[in-house]
Amino acid sequence: MIDIIPHGEHIVEFRLAAPPVNAMDVASLRALNGAFSDAAAAGRQGVILSGVPGIFSSGIDVIALLDGDAAAVRDYWTEVFTLAARMALAPMPVVAAIGGHCVAAGTLLALFSDYRIMARGDWGIGLNEVRAGVTLPDCFQLALRRAVGPLGAERMLVSGSLLDPARALALGLVDELAAPDEVVARARDKLLSLLALPRHAMLSTRAIARADLRDAFADVDALPVAAFVDAFLEPRTQAALRQVAGAIKRKLQGPRPDAGVARPAGAAAAIPA
Template sequence: MNAYVQSIDHGRIRELRLARPPVNALDPALCRALIAGVEGAVAEDMDAVVVSGAPGMFSAGLDVPHLVSLGEDRHALQAAWGAFFGAARALAGLRIPVVAAITGHAPAGGCVLSLCCDYRVMARSPDPKRPFTIGMNETQVGLAVPDGAQQLMRRVIGHHRAERLLVAGAMVPDEEALRIGLVDELVAVEEVVPRALAWLEPLLRLPRAPMLQTRALARADLIRALDPEHLHLDRFAEGWYEPDTQAGLRALLARLGKA
């Protein structure tokens, strides 16, 4: 266990629970903690990993107030984005199966992390009028979605549907996310981790080497999508300072009460 990620073992499966209240915002420290948790699971020869969050919130995505606080420090901004995509690559490149236990809302970076996993179990909101949502809402606050991140969504729900959601910055309600295949299961919040573990059980009973080799081949495109050459973080850092982006970020901070 470390300050931001709790490690909980379920037999040979390790749950890595994001634990940075109140919304598991992904600052560099949390991203590094997640990478360390993934590396620790491999080093200790665990059979699989489950990544979970808090009830009602998987992760709110990158820590925008932290990013804004960096001001004109482009190097620090690019490093922060690099830490996030390092965590995404750690999940995508994990040589053992990994399931996203999406315990609530998963906007932006939270959605990206879930798409790096083999399987996604999402919580159904207890209030149908206020569903949990998942998606990449970057354009809503004036940010472009890097091509590598776009590819993650395309491989799961198809090019045309992904284009519509990404360009609009749409957040998809839980039931709709299940219908379009953005998530694989929808269950009560208290059942999210148990269902993630249950999905892994038959997979882990298969002959290990052939299963892992087949999985590696099937996920090669996922790893390529997150190669730095497809992310262009230098370009993204420059775009951060565009007037439209800065206006969108100020509006977001105002809504968060941090302006």
């Protein structure tokens, strides 16, 4: 699920807390959607999105999805697209505090944030959906192109590669590196620096700068949820996902349940999307 942690009057932290790899089930997605809605209603001026030490998020809960029926799959992906829209349209800046591995849908959450701070260390970050037979729709690919440019996004998406923190910083996938125990504090400092600016000018400038992302998600009903779900349920995709699910189960049944978050290669096996 998620932990909601206030940082003073104006900033709130949403911490993903679903051990061992912070995979997001439908309850976590609903909780995040509700938390963003509540933060906007309460007039919060900044959000920190974080994980647990060593892992931000491994992405979707692929095992639960494969065990569910078509209706459950539709419900799940509706929550994912809705969360992306909430973040794209968020009235306040969001800073991702990435304390470790950040894979697939975890990377999408980071990309929809305004600013990304990642922990130094032996972590992996990226969108590796293609390795599990999943094709990201253009509205999600847009978020990556905004960060790393069209050619960088193409190479990352087509290969499904994960980057170490230094490479992610060099390409613009993350904006800053920090010591693992300082990531959340740096995220709070970043938000405080934004909130110290003239508020009307900061928010209106932010709205202009994020107009492409906002426009892509302005009409939630027009998002390609149905087409994505159909592709997700396609037999070839399901077969690839079952291979990934088998790898996850083997890791979780091993002598070290946290082995899947020990290095980028392990994170790549942990989650497809």
